[in-house]
Amino acid sequence: MLTHNPGFPRIGAQRQLKKACEQYWAGTISRTDLFLTAKKIREENWLLQKQAGIDLIPCNDFAFYDQVLDASLLFGAVPSRYTPVATDIKDNTEIDLYFAMARGYQQNGLDITAMEMTKWFDTNYHYIVPEFTAAQQFRLISDKLFNEFNECKRVTGTTPKPVLIGPVTYLLLGKEKQNDNGEKFDRIDLLKKLMPVYIDVLKRLEDAGAVWVQIDEPFLVTGLTEKQKEAYRYAFKEIRNKTNLKLLLATYFEGLHENTGLATGLPVCALHLDLVRAPEQIDDVLKAIPPKMSLSLGVVDGRNIWKNDYSRSLALIEKAKAVIGEDRIMLAPSCSLLHSPVDLDGETNIDAEIKNWMAFAKQKLGEVNDLKQIMAGNNELLKINKQAIESRRNSTRIHKQVVKDRVAGIKEADAKRNSEFPVRQRIQQLRFNLPLFPTTTIGSFPQTDEIRQLRAKLKKGALTQKQYEEDIEEATVSAIRVQEEIGLDVLVHGEFERNDMVEYFGEQLDGFLFTKNGWVQSYGSRCVKPPVIAGDVSRPGDMTVKWSVFAQAQTSKLMKGMLTGPVTILQWSFVRDDQPRWQTAFQIALAIRDEVVALEKAGIKVIQIDEPAIREGLPLRKADGPAYLEWAVKAFRLSASGVRDETQIHTHMCYSEFNDIMEHIAHMDADVITIETSRSQMELLEAFAKFKYPNEIGPGVYDIHSPRVPTVEEMVQLLEKAAALLPVQNLWVNPDCGLKTRRWTETIAALKNMVQAAEKAREKV
Numbered sequence: 001m002l003t004h005n006p007g008f009p010r011i012g013a014q015r016q017l018k019k020a021c022e023q024y025w026a027g028t029i030s031r032t033d034l035f036l037t038a039k040k041i042r043e044e045n046w047l048l049q050k051q052a053g054i055d056l057i058p059c060n061d062f063a064f065y066d067q068v069l070d071a072s073l074l075f076g077a078v079p080s081r082y083t084p085v086a087t088d089i090k091d092n093t094e095i096d097l098y099f100a101m102a103r104g105y106q107q108n109g110l111d112i113t114a115m116e117m118t119k120w121f122d123t124n125y126h127y128i129v130p131e132f133t134a135a136q137q138f139r140l141i142s143d144k145l146f147n148e149f150n151e152c153k154r155v156t157g158t159t160p161k162p163v164l165i166g167p168v169t170y171l172l173l174g175k176e177k178q179n180d181n182g183e184k185f186d187r188i189d190l191l192k193k194l195m196p197v198y199i200d201v202l203k204r205l206e207d208a209g210a211v212w213v214q215i216d217e218p219f220l221v222t223g224l225t226e227k228q229k230e231a232y233r234y235a236f237k238e239i240r241n242k243t244n245l246k247l248l249l250a251t252y253f254e255g256l257h258e259n260t261g262l263a264t265g266l267p268v269c270a271l272h273l274d275l276v277r278a279p280e281q282i283d284d285v286l287k288a289i290p291p292k293m294s295l296s297l298g299v300v301d302g303r304n305i306w307k308n309d310y311s312r313s314l315a316l317i318e319k320a321k322a323v324i325g326e327d328r329i330m331l332a333p334s335c336s337l338l339h340s341p342v343d344l345d346g347e348t349n350i351d352a353e354i355k356n357w358m359a360f361a362k363q364k365l366g367e368v369n370d371l372k373q374i375m376a377g378n379n380e381l382l383k384i385n386k387q388a389i390e391s392r393r394n395s396t397r398i399h400k401q402v403v404k405d406r407v408a409g410i411k412e413a414d415a416k417r418n419s420e421f422p423v424r425q426r427i428q429q430l431r432f433n434l435p436l437f438p439t440t441t442i443g444s445f446p447q448t449d450e451i452r453q454l455r456a457k458l459k460k461g462a463l464t465q466k467q468y469e470e471d472i473e474e475a476t477v478s479a480i481r482v483q484e485e486i487g488l489d490v491l492v493h494g495e496f497e498r499n500d501m502v503e504y505f506g507e508q509l510d511g512f513l514f515t516k517n518g519w520v521q522s523y524g525s526r527c528v529k530p531p532v533i534a535g536d537v538s539r540p541g542d543m544t545v546k547w548s549v550f551a552q553a554q555t556s557k558l559m560k561g562m563l564t565g566p567v568t569i570l571q572w573s574f575v576r577d578d579q580p581r582w583q584t585a586f587q588i589a590l591a592i593r594d595e596v597v598a599l600e601k602a603g604i605k606v607i608q609i610d611e612p613a614i615r616e617g618l619p620l621r622k623a624d625g626p627a628y629l630e631w632a633v634k635a636f637r638l639s640a641s642g643v644r645d646e647t648q649i650h651t652h653m654c655y656s657e658f659n660d661i662m663e664h665i666a667h668m669d670a671d672v673i674t675i676e677t678s679r680s681q682m683e684l685l686e687a688f689a690k691f692k693y694p695n696e697i698g699p700g701v702y703d704i705h706s707p708r709v710p711t712v713e714e715m716v717q718l719l720e721k722a723a724a725l726l727p728v729q730n731l732w733v734n735p736d737c738g739l740k741t742r743r744w745t746e747t748i749a750a751l752k753n754m755v756q757a758a759e760k761a762r763e764k765v
Ligand code: GLN
Pocket: 442, 443, 444, 495, 501, 562, 610, 612, 652, 653, 654, 737, 738, 739, 740
């Protein structure tokens, strides 16, 4: 049984790569220093994998920014707008062109936009979207892959397994850019042009001594058209005919489902399966697998932080062994470990009992090796693992019967407001007496350096809790005065007391824990440190009431209470793998519900429950969408439905496309929803109009992602567009999202214009 690893995190256990890249961009370290840091990380990773007993060590899983961008450079798919960069950079090197593509280039009179970025399947990783033109040419222009292969070989003394994005997935990840004459084309048709270069790459690897090559084709787990399936057959036949490498075809994030026959029919030596996400696919694959093909069993979760349940993995391995024999089995994590934090050993603050249930990337490699040892007869390892799994199953530290009982006792009525929306709307109109086009903001105001420093000082002990809170109070009061002066109708407290919209709640809820260095790459040099939901979630006490009440006491205007919704808290955390996601979501929902009720009781009349992550929780396979949306929307409704009709519930979502989920958005039944629309010129709103969205809605009129101050006229125009699409009495006026990344000057100027725009819009009605 060969063990291998689809990929290792490249940020470094202490985020060394992030720091080095940012310093290089700022011009404070040299290119040589940057390369040295990168080299050190790679070497450490490789040796660590060797020590862990991994037979096939991956190379080319390292990237300075993103592995898809690496592929674009490898294949020479560099958009023409970057041509001037090459001549602008003195002693031009690939790395500067690469960073220009990732981040844009603003220097020496050049102002070239970055390439687009989007989410990598259903993960929180973002890749750089390849851009293709109808006349696209490919050519091999980068040596990175080959250098890394040689380097890894030297460092480990083994023959590494290069990791490459598959040709079909690479094209499908990209986007067609029309040329001036508007010529339309299908990027999959570029395959004929890509394949010669792709084969060149493989041949060069072969010449360098490569034996195994991992070709990542995650699109095989998604719904494919006939043409795309044909593309797979063509591409792999070409590769087979022209090289002698051992091909390991890697699929992950889902099961192969209807593509099982396609995948097992491709001429490859081994097929990798994600048996964490889709363990049931093993049966179909074992039925379909041809006589000589090996199976790589991805049994160790590459996307979460929990210890592997060896008994469960062994059952899958035994099943495969019975059909294809030990020799044709490979063992691996389910997908690249890019999606898990690097090393649990550094987590000295986690309670020992709970830590014994966890595994980060380094530990996961050990698990792969353990499984191999157990298959070879080492029962002691299995016994130790069983004890850990057993202790997690029974620990009263994380299992709270009252919480479980409460979820089990949820009734339909709990997820329903007392009255239907039209009744609530009338009651709320009478109570609030707001003008047409009421103005508000989404919650946060600028998180200035001073505010961030307050938190840092508090952590270091340089500030007492009391001093800290006084300073936050001062910031809050001043934000309220600013909003009053601007003339906004519904105010917010500014969220100055919050570090992050999920962490802030996680820290106050039972069932969560936090890591010191559990960083995962999100994009480029940006890393996130998701909270860990370790146990049953409950709310020991009020979380936001004190701040909301304080803020409301400062003004006679309405003050919105501000909460993060259950689905977003779930989505942006490491979740439990010992119960279904919906169960965890409902536990969080009940905790948020109690907070909503507590806010109402404390006199807060308008409460916003943010759910920006609802859409990104959608499963990869369309067929699984409705079931997810049903529980996700129910979780929101549970959190929102504990209050009286006169209390106005808002929700907020950004970056959302709504067309295909409109029915579910409406079913959330928030009294007011605020969404991001300004960049799309209200296009997003059309989905709401077409659906005849019945509740109130605030389409963003101000793009908060840019420091630019929008003019009154352009916002009036956006409002007119909105008024043409939806009933005026349902419209609110607000920015696209929170203002925490903006500076005060532009924020004030933009909001003043926004209020004026609302006034003008009122006159026109
Ligand atoms: N209330 C949050 C804020 O204003 C919402 C953030 C978000 O939608 N991502 O910052």
